[in-house]
Amino acid sequence: MRLLEVSDLEAGYGDVQVLRSVSLHVEEGEIVAIFGSNGSGKSTFLKVLIGTLKPWGGTVKFMERHVEDLPPEERVKLGIALAAEGRKLFLGMTVEENLLLGAWVKKEKAKENLERVYSYFPELYEKRRELAGDLSGGQQQMLSIGRALMSEPKLLMIDELSLGLAPAVVDRLANILTRIREEEGISMLIVEQEVSLALDISDRAYVFDLGEVVDEGRSEDLLRRDSIRKTYLSVL
């Protein structure tokens, strides 16, 4: 089943249009990557999907239901979650408080989900009483993803997965995400600048440029495509 179907989405800030007729879909259980240079509209796209930015036109269907006019809290209830760019943590609150806030729309299952998140990220359990602001970059990214998992999403969106992280940490995160998909069948939409990583962990990928989808396909095919290798992987 199509979990997410976006058609002809247009959006921007003030008078400046950022997204131009973007269409994209995510199947159930699929990991889809979006990559492209800075300013290509990737983060704006995720903001429209979670509902903190209103689209100018086009439709967003989640589980066959139109969601483009719903406020963020309704979308989170339906099963969309976002681990935002720059992690957007509540820095003055503890790790556990951050996680509990992630369970805002699923308070009754907060305990259960806390254990589930701690099982994926044991270091968060060790640091549960510490302030989110005192964590390392990698741990903060884990917390951001863990917090998004607390609402039991069907679609987990991650903005800039590897930003500012050491390669070893990125590898671990990628492994954990793959594990989460295998064990729970959660679909993911991952925005990533590091193209080799994006294509490595995803089933399919979309290439954004200046607010448009300029290329798309199965990740393994894109990896072999000359245009992609030249532009994004610096392989001649």
Place this chain on the structure above:
Amino acid sequence: MGKYERLIFFLLLAMGLLPPLLTDYWERVLTLSLMLSSLSLAQNILLGYTGYPAFGCVAFFGIGGYTTALLMKDLGLPFWVSLPIGGVVSALFALLIAPPLMRLKSHYFAITTLALQLALGELVANLEFTGGAQGINLPIYVGPGGYLIFFYLFLLLTIFAFLLNVYVERSTFGYALKAIREDETAAETMGVNTVLFKSVSFSMMALITGLSGGVYAYWITYIDPTSMFDPLLSVKIFVALLLGGVGTVAGPLLGAFTLEFLSEVLWGRFPKVHGVVLGLLIVLIVLIIPRGIWRR
């Protein structure tokens, strides 16, 4: 309630036993301290836990005070009926203006609330039914307890405000407010209805501030726009809060009592430069203890 919170709660209850030991002068100082405590605790819910500085919070002090006074004078309602209505009117007014007003943040929000306070003051000064610049005279309270009743009213209000702070500190409702304080967009992304929660927080502040204004109006028996919409009172509330420690349940109390006592001492010793010393105090707090005496 935690250990500290219970201790403070019992200390506040114990304050109720003090009056027989007090001279009229100290009774007045304590009453003023309690009034400032209730106002700082009210602002703490908004600034401390939600991150919105309502620098013109005294607008609600005026609304509560004037509503109470007008109901007593024009409709002949007893004080005990007028006061709660005054509080509710203040809270409802806050709820009504919060959604557009709270689209602004930090300095912009602070300045806009201050403008609201000054505008309301001007409005009240120029309207007929509010008594204009001449103000309103209220009957002097002659019931049981005499003027001690105001000490107890402010004490009750402070205890109420303190309990609300404890609730915010410990409840899931408070978690949502803190999330808004830390990062509003992130809170929204988590599914928190931020407009609703920050409006309720604003309204809680207005409720306590309005009740405080109502009690004050009856206490001083004569109110006018200058005394009920006084910008200096706003400054005092913020100094008390910063001095005590913003975002903690003990801070606002500690700050209010320290400031009021300090103020009394200075007022007596240096009547002419009182304002200068208060200003220096603000500078010193910001430089030496930016997070207050009782830190988060």
